[in-house]
Amino acid sequence: MGDEPPTGSPFAQLDRLPPEVLAGLIAALDALAAQPEIQRVRRAAQTALLPLPGQRLLDAGCGAGEVARQLAALVAPTGEVVAADFSAAAVAIAALRHDGSRVRYAVGDMTALGFADATFDRVRSERVLQHLADPDAAVAELVRVTRPGGRVCLVDTDWESLTADGLPDELTAALRRHLAGGAGPQHRSMGRTLRRRLVRAGLVDVITEPITCCFTDPDDAATVLPMFDRRLPMPAGLVPDGMWEGWFAAVDAAAARGEFLAALTIWTATALRPT
Template structure:
């Protein structure tokens, strides 16, 4: 099985890179994701000449938007994946119509970026600490690369808040647990305020619901079919019950009663 959380941990070795790109592209278009992202930009307190780093920048969707906020400054995207670095470079060129020397994308491990300290006025990371081995070290590295007085912002889901609406609550809980347990750090959202607060003075903390009302969207973002297949393979639920559960979701979707819900925490702190 090609499980999303597994793929995001090893992007360049992912069995189906297109699946990861499809997931990221859909999330980019959904209003609830756009809402918390705007909050994360605002929490950076950027000025027109600020230098900002976007860690684990993925396909690079945030890079041109950040550049709009710092017209006289610079934006640097970092990602461990060579595939994502190239994709982010292409996205920036496509949006801007040409290469912009003030927007760069570099390959780098968030645990040790290899750049000078105090190089940036602000740094952000979005939905990536959930996948990495040592989030505390990553936050420390973000604090290292911003100047004194600079801002670090992280946005992460709290997978304990993940709910799939269903008339079959017992099976739903198994599916929610199976998907949640695919992440290295499933509770990272609720842990952010302590992780960031261990290095910086907290300046912002907000929680944003992400509500999906279409089964097709939840299939892409929450990997529902793969999750149910994993539950059956691990003998958490019988195959027949998995089929009954999915049929219930399809019926709810047909009658506009389907929903899946997740909370995302946005936390920012200022370097002392």
């Protein structure tokens, strides 16, 4: 690691972060996994993925491996889930949580996977493409390692769908401008582009589902929407420094009036590799 603090999305470079920042991001993934709205998204993705007993699955960009462990129960007793992530630190944390289920943990870059063609029956990737410099290279790799007739399921956020109510319009507009100016993930509209990317990668029978997550409590919202998370240090950059106090005062006031509302659409897109 160099002396310069890393810039860009922290999720594109977990291994370059100080340990306490990494721990904070893993804790954020854990809080997100417990969030009912995210569980709703994951149920929809799992239904579309259709994992069956005996199959080989890949979760690419697995983070702490929560979903991989859930899927392992569905491919038991003879199937297997490979939980792969670019970050060796994330894979180490995921492996420490191994629960005896049929999950194998691997370090691997989604844009250059170390698996033979057609290795997997089912491949999924959740909220990873938005962080990548070349998301289509990653989609092509996911397709390459999927067997003909197998399924690829992508899940990603459309940050441009973020809406809020109960907050002063000028504050939400200023935050929107800040985010549009480059704060946050590299591909802010990734969710809505998933279908197109799968079509262009040659997949067929694409099923696309937009799921709008809605929050009426700022602490709930904070598990998915970092701009409502006041524990994040200012350098995380999602709320501009000069807006910090006014933003959270407005959020608290909206909550006190019972008027707080925030919503974000997360998309799932699932398709078949033609036989």
